[in-house]
Amino acid sequence: MPRTDVPDVCPGHCGADMMTETDAKSKALGHLLALITITVWGTTFVATKTLLGAYDALQIMLMRFLIAWAVLLFLAGKPKRPENLRDELGIFSLSLSGVTFYYFFENTALTYTLASNVSIILAAAPIFTAILAHVFTGDEKMGPGTWAGFFIAITGVALVVFNGAYVLKLNPLGDLLSLMAALSWAVYSVLLKTYIRLYNNMVLTRKMVFYAVLLTAPAALRGKGLPPLWPLKQPTLLFCLLFLGVLGSALCYVLWNVAIKRIGVVNTNNYIYLNPFVTMVAAAAVLDEPVTGAGAAGAVLIVGGILVAEYQGRKQEHA
Numbered sequence: 001m002p003r004t005d006v007p008d009v010c011p012g013h014c015g016a017d018m019m020t021e022t023d024a025k026s027k028a029l030g031h032l033l034a035l036i037t038i039t040v041w042g043t044t045f046v047a048t049k050t051l052l053g054a055y056d057a058l059q060i061m062l063m064r065f066l067i068a069w070a071v072l073l074f075l076a077g078k079p080k081r082p083e084n085l086r087d088e089l090g091i092f093s094l095s096l097s098g099v100t101f102y103y104f105f106e107n108t109a110l111t112y113t114l115a116s117n118v119s120i121i122l123a124a125a126p127i128f129t130a131i132l133a134h135v136f137t138g139d140e141k142m143g144p145g146t147w148a149g150f151f152i153a154i155t156g157v158a159l160v161v162f163n164g165a166y167v168l169k170l171n172p173l174g175d176l177l178s179l180m181a182a183l184s185w186a187v188y189s190v191l192l193k194t195y196i197r198l199y200n201n202m203v204l205t206r207k208m209v210f211y212a213v214l215l216t217a218p219a220a221l222r223g224k225g226l227p228p229l230w231p232l233k234q235p236t237l238l239f240c241l242l243f244l245g246v247l248g249s250a251l252c253y254v255l256w257n258v259a260i261k262r263i264g265v266v267n268t269n270n271y272i273y274l275n276p277f278v279t280m281v282a283a284a285a286v287l288d289e290p291v292t293g294a295g296a297a298g299a300v301l302i303v304g305g306i307l308v309a310e311y312q313g314r315k316q317e318h319a
Contacts, residue, residue: 030262033255034271042278044248047240054237057107058220059227060244065099065216067245068253069209076202079210090195091204095211098188099253104219105181112174121178123276126269128186133265136190155301185272189265196261205253 051060073079082088106122195204220226232238259268 026262030259030268034259034263034268035274037252037256037259038271038274039278040247040252042275043282044244045279046282047243047248050240051237051244054231055227056224057103057110058216058223060241061103061107062213062216062220063227063241064244064249065209065213067242068249069206069213071246071250072202072206072209072254076200076206079206087195087198088207090191091199091207092211094188094191094195094204095208096215097184097191099208099212100215101184102181102188105177105184109174109177109181112177121175122182122185123273124179125182125185126266126272128182129189129269130266132186132190133193137193137265152301186269189260189269192257192260193265196257201254201257201261205250205257208253209249 048060055063199207232241256268
């Protein structure tokens with residue numbers, strides 16, 4: 001006969017183990033999605049640079065947002081009437097900060113200052129996000145490791161951006177616009193934490209992109225006007241535009257939102273440090289731009305900075 005005097009402790013411990021394993025898998029998926037997203041976003045620079053030969057920045061933004069909206073309309077289903085004005089204004093704020101303002105400030109900054117300046121300042125977005133999250137959220141606090149990870153990673157970013165050619169030319173207006181872009185992204189990231197819990201991810205992203213179209217269209221019309229379609233007869237330009245619209249502006253925002261939901265805004269945004277490195281690799285592969293020892297060393301520092309910041313995040317969770 002089986003013994004009955006041995007306490008059955010498995011259900012409680014097994015349940016805890018299963019929950020821990022499920023949580024670990026969820027976080028691992030979050031990190032993977034953030035890595036995939038930043039890999040695509042880092043490559044979009046090459047696609048945008050190619051399209052700039054035929055269109056201006058606002059025309060490219062309008063076309064990519066329209067394509068993204070069409071894709072998300074297909075995936076998320078028919079739009080419904082807004083549930084309440086307060087939430088809709090919040091989603092509008094998400095679109096304004098994380099899509100329209102971010103791309104406008106970034107693209108405009110590139111017309112006033114060096115791309116290297118813009119890249120380095122935009123790489124500060126994770127630390128701005130961490131500061132805002134520390135102030136406005138109750139579960140993502142900063143610690144010494146956050147700052148240590150930032151300084152290690154930003155040093156690596158500088159090496160990658162300069163890639164052996166150490167040229168730095170300050171331009172107050174261009175650098176200020178770059179700073180505004182980084183701050184816009186930080187605001188978007190912290191706001192997103194609230195709305196990603198309230199709405200279906202596809203629906204939320206579709207609404208954001210729709211508002212981005214409405215905000216970008218008037219600016220594009222005041223500029224060079226509606227983008228002509230005849231340049232898209234060139235397969236390379238058509239591919240670049242579809243890459244920006246389908247992957248860069250539709251699916252990647254969806255994946256990024258999932259990552260934030262699983263691992264938090266601070267850990268997700270730490271992957272932004274990798275953006276210049278991905279761009280460097282893509283430019284080397286597609287545009288034949290050289291990669292130097294400084295760029296490789298910068299990549300190592302970036303990964304080190306992310307790991308240090310991630311370790312800090314885990315310490316905070318178990319504190």
